[in-house]
Amino acid sequence: MQPYYFPYLGYFQLMGAVDKFVIFDDVQFIKKGWIHRNRILLEGHTKPIHIKIDHMTQHRHIREHARILDSVHDRYQLRLLRHAYQHAPFYADVMPMLERIMQDEEQNVAVYLETLLTEIRDYVGLQTEFLVSSSLDYDRSLKCESLVIEMCRHLHAGHYINAIGGQSLYHKETFAGAGVPLNFIKMEPVEYRQFNNPFVPDLSMIDVLMFNSKAKVRELLNAYTLV
Template identity: 25%
Template sequence: MRVAMHQPHYLPWLGLIDKVDRCDLFIVLDHVQFERKGWQNRNYVASKDGPLLLTAAVVQRSRDERILDKALDDSQPWREKHRRAIAEHCYRAAPYWKDYASSILELYETPWQGLTDLAMASTRLILDAFGIDTPILYSSEMGEFPGQKSELLAQLCAKVGATTMLSGDGARGYVDLEVFRRYGVDVEWQNFQHPEYPQHNRANAEFLPRMAALDMLLNVGPGGIETLRAARSSEVDE
């Protein structure tokens, strides 16, 4: 059984969607520390002028706060800013805007309390649209795990009976393969290949990669999942 894991991300990029699509079970690492200036509460969307960064405001308390405890800061007008950026500035004329407008706007009308709720709602919107039905578990609901870093990931794999962990290439520098071997788990590297596709507001301009997956959905529609899969390759670490 192949498992993948990642922190919850608001407006996830295609690399995360690809990871969920390729595994038998996806674990949301919501009990780990929130990363300030990380990507858990922000991502880019594509405008005619280039990448536009959207950041969901969060309440800043302790630096040790877990993601699952991170509250949204609605004293700041981030919801309306994001709604207008997506609905009026970036995607109003996108080919599939009308198909998904109500679901997207609902993200900004729902009174989410926590970042995890918002992040996973935005992620499930994309997964559902692309027809990805991989089962999802939350690490916070799986029990207590004393390990850190590779030990923690290997323990989570062992908990669910995984034989392989699919890992993003950015983790090559810190994933300890020996730890996973001790738990009887192979590590497979995602080796994500970003597909190119038409971006309606980028005519005659350079393609913008690494945007929120919303960009592909609104430009290509549900068939975008086949474009994503066609770009795929992988390798197994022996």
């Protein structure tokens, strides 16, 4: 998976379902994707959060992009989070981690996001090993399914799990022919109390952590089926 900025629960369900999670950092930067942005809950409504990127373009890989280190912007984002979640039940546990992440001065976008994902992985107690695609020795001339199958072979994978959106890209028959069973992870409907507001789904993992204990988060991480 590409590294995302505080991705949603389903991203971490995928992370928890596997032994090795490959952070795809040597693919193009999708400007309309979730690499640099996400959404939180503010006064019952969604509110965007983001990191500032220097000369963001789809013509360069994710790892070839740099953050703009802007202390004013970072302080604003932190104030936003404090205002949004200061009365959430697990604010005191989660906020120090968010402060560390947002005040990190790492400029490389891919390295910064790997740190972010590592912090959350460790907080919720996942044991998944991270690998970074740019550090792997595989045939990068291949495309789409062939590229992923080559990476699976390189890592001696006995089972490949992809996000549910991958159903339009990858085919079980093709992977089975290469000796790698393929499944897609489908998140079950998840709801939890967000103050006294109607539930707003598909927000950043920040929202999940603010309203749920670590034990409850681990339950939610298992709320999926493989199809």
